[in-house]
Amino acid sequence: MEPPESASRMxxxxxxxxxxxxVLTSASSKxxxxxxxxxxxxQAYGLKSGHVLDALLAREALGPTGVGHGIxxxxxxxxxxxxxxxxxxxxxxxxxxxxxxRQPVDVAFALFAPEDAGVEHLKALALVSRTLRDPGIxxxxxxxxxxxxxxxxxxxxxxxxxx
Numbered sequence: 001m002e003p004p005e006s007a008s009r010m011x012x013x014x015x016x017x018x019x020x021x022x023v024l025t026s027a028s029s030k031x032x033x034x035x036x037x038x039x040x041x042x043q044a045y046g047l048k049s050g051h052v053l054d055a056l057l058a059r060e061a062l063g064p065t066g067v068g069h070g071i072x073x074x075x076x077x078x079x080x081x082x083x084x085x086x087x088x089x090x091x092x093x094x095x096x097x098x099x100x101x102r103q104p105v106d107v108a109f110a111l112f113a114p115e116d117a118g119v120e121h122l123k124a125l126a127l128v129s130r131t132l133r134d135p136g137i138x139x140x141x142x143x144x145x146x147x148x149x150x151x152x153x154x155x156x157x158x159x160x161x162x163x
Contacts, residue, residue, distance in 0.1 A: 010084070010123040012131075012155040015111075020044035020087040021147040021154075027091050030098070034060070037074065037110045040087045047078060047112065056110065066099025071132050075111040075125060084113045084124040088154060090145060107132065107141060131157045 027033040038052035055076035066072045087110045094104030113121035
C-alpha cells in the first residue's frame, strides 16, 4: 500500500495516457488547435469533443492560457470526469495564441478536470507548468516529434527534476 502523501501526489503517469499525445501538422489557428485537443480528449478519454471545445473556448474567453515561451496550458472543467486528465500536442508550425509574451505557440498541454476537482486541478496545473518551464525539457520535446517519445519525456521529466 502506498503512503498517503504519494497517493495525493499528482504525476504525469496518472495525468497523461500515451494515446493523448500527438504531433499536429494541421493546426492553423487557436480555434483549430482547441478542436484538435477536443478530438484528442475524445479519442483518449471518451470525452465529447464538442463539449471539450466549448469548455476550452469558454475558459480562454476569461483570459489567454498562452503562458509564454511558445507554451499554452488550456484547461477546462467538465462534467462526467472522475479525475484530472491531460492531452499534449506538439505543433510542427507555431500559431498565434495571444500569449502573454506575444510569442507563437508550438507546445500545448491541455488539462481537463471534473467540475468539483478543487485542489487536484491546481496540483495538475502546477505540475505541468513547472515541467514546461524547464528549457531543457522543452528543447527535448521540440526535438522529438514522435508521440511515444514525447510521452516518455513528459513522464520521466519529474524524476529528472527531483534528482
